[in-house]
Amino acid sequence: MYPILHEWGGFLIRWTHVVAAIAWIGASFYFMHLDASLRAIPAIPAGKGGEAWEVHGGGFYQVRKYLVAPDRMPEHLIWHKWQSYSTWLSGFFLLCWVYYGQADLYLIDPAVRVITPATGAFIGLGALALGWLIYDGLNRSALANRPLILASAVFATVVAFAYGFQQVFSGRAAMLHTGAVIATWMTGNVFFVIMPNQRKAIAELVAGRVPNPAWGKQAKNRSSHNNYLTLPVLFFMLSGHYPLAWSSSLSWMIVGLVVIAGGVVRHFFNVRNAGGGDRWWTWGVASACVAAAVAISVLTSPGVRERVGLAVEREATTASPTQTASVTPSKVALVDDTVMGVIGSRCSMCHAPEPLWPDLAAPPKGVLLDTPEHVARFASAIRTQAVLTHAMPPNNITDMQPEERQELARWLAAQ
Ligand code: HEC
Known part of the structure; x- marks a missing residue:
């Protein structure tokens, strides 16, 4: 009975997770594109928001953005938060179901480290919490005003987590957990920063005061981070099906390369949608990163090394699978x-x-x-x-x- 429950349960949770993620990422892409398409109009001068016209599904849409908020509260206001929460919740459930529920199969590789399933779950969940504290701390530090240094610090954090996970988990679980750490940042951004800031702005508005523009800016920053992190996260979430991505002893480097490749591709579209032209160099960088990732996987996987005629060093593992x-x-x-x-x-x-x-x-x-x-x-x-x-x-x-x-x-x- 148990295997049937596990198999079906895993499939149904994954189904939910993928559907929720499509809704969330779709909304994220849509709003980034919308933001980039806004043009100043007489009613909303530059710097205060803007307006965009769109055509879709047989009708025309006239969408306006007000920075920080409109003069008065609209009667009917739509929030976008459950796409994010349901993606994280279903993903968290799936992580527990697959990696902690069948730890011996997916989480623990005795050739890497012999740990109990409970220790593995503790490390995995602890890392999600620690990851958020580090990321949020970086964002609240003085680095917040220096985007390039902040981005480098966030990048280094991702690679450090990938490396750390590789010291304790199977290759597959290591890459998946790296994705889960980043995904937790993304939902954390919505839950701990974007939503509270929006609520504060609305409270001020209702009280007849002008909300602090810094709240809107901070929310927009976090929302942009989410956008840049989307493609790498999807790579890590899908990697379970493709062992060459994670079986390398240097897969933490592959993680770093994928973060750069995914980030620059988003950059291309964000700049282009804003009418900033086509930054073709981003595709060159992304291709070079992916090529380097493939090369690393080839040069470090024993099976592949043999096939392309390279010497294979046999690693003596002290741990016995028993x-x-x-x-x-x-x-x-x-x-x-x-x-x-x-x-x-x-x-x-x-x-x-x-x-x-x-x-x-x-x-x-x-x-x-x-x-x-x-x-x-x-x-x-x-x-x-x-x-x-x-x-x-x-x-x-x-x-x-x-x-x-x-x-x-x-x-x-x-x-
Ligand atoms: C011709 C090559 C081949 C043979 C023979 C083969 N497999 Fe597989 N096996 C694969 C491939 C390819 C996959 C990955 C499928 C995928 O990506 O969904 C796989 C996946 C698996 C998985 C992991 C499934 C999962 O989703 O996690 C198990 C377990 C497995 N095989 C067991 C077996 C058993 C038991 C046998 C013998 C009865 C067997 N395989 C014979 C190629 C093979």
């Missing part, structure tokens, strides 16, 4: 010759450190099925992929027989 909480020696002992025979003939050609399957450069999704320890570790995923469903082998490409699936079912039932 040391994780759920992969006990007795569970490894259950992976007998029959089980290894089935896995060896139907799965290992792809799920090995250096896959024999010609189209694969690295073990898919980092799932290694080459030793009894690894097979024991991935037991529940094997149940989902090869017993409960016949998703693996893909299209039954290795001609797995029904009796062989029954062998696996027998082994899993004894777990």
